[in-house]
Amino acid sequence: MGANQKTAIEAYVIDKVKEKREELGLSQAELAAQLDVSNGFIGQVESSKSPTKYNLNHLNKLAIVFKCSVKDFIPDKPLK
Numbered sequence: 001m002g003a004n005q006k007t008a009i010e011a012y013v014i015d016k017v018k019e020k021r022e023e024l025g026l027s028q029a030e031l032a033a034q035l036d037v038s039n040g041f042i043g044q045v046e047s048s049k050s051p052t053k054y055n056l057n058h059l060n061k062l063a064i065v066f067k068c069s070v071k072d073f074i075p076d077k078p079l080k
Contacts, residue, residue: 008079010053016073017054018046020066034065 006014021031021042028042035041035058044052054062063070
């Protein structure tokens with residue numbers, strides 16, 4: 001795996017967040033503003049070419065923004 005590639009679990013979490021963001025009709029910039037991160041941060045996270053990813057603090061804030069559980073972003077069973 002190259003330095004810029006995300007692991008399976010990281011990609012899973014990012015995909016789940018993106019799904020929720022799109023369900024709510026939020027742009028990347030709107031979500032970035034709510035998370036208090038830079039305008040391009042969400043785009044970097046969602047790009048397969050960037051090593052940028054969410055950390056636990058981001059996931060906690062995302063759960064607040066989306067009014068859900070942090071667990072909603074994480075798979076029920078470990079990924080192999």
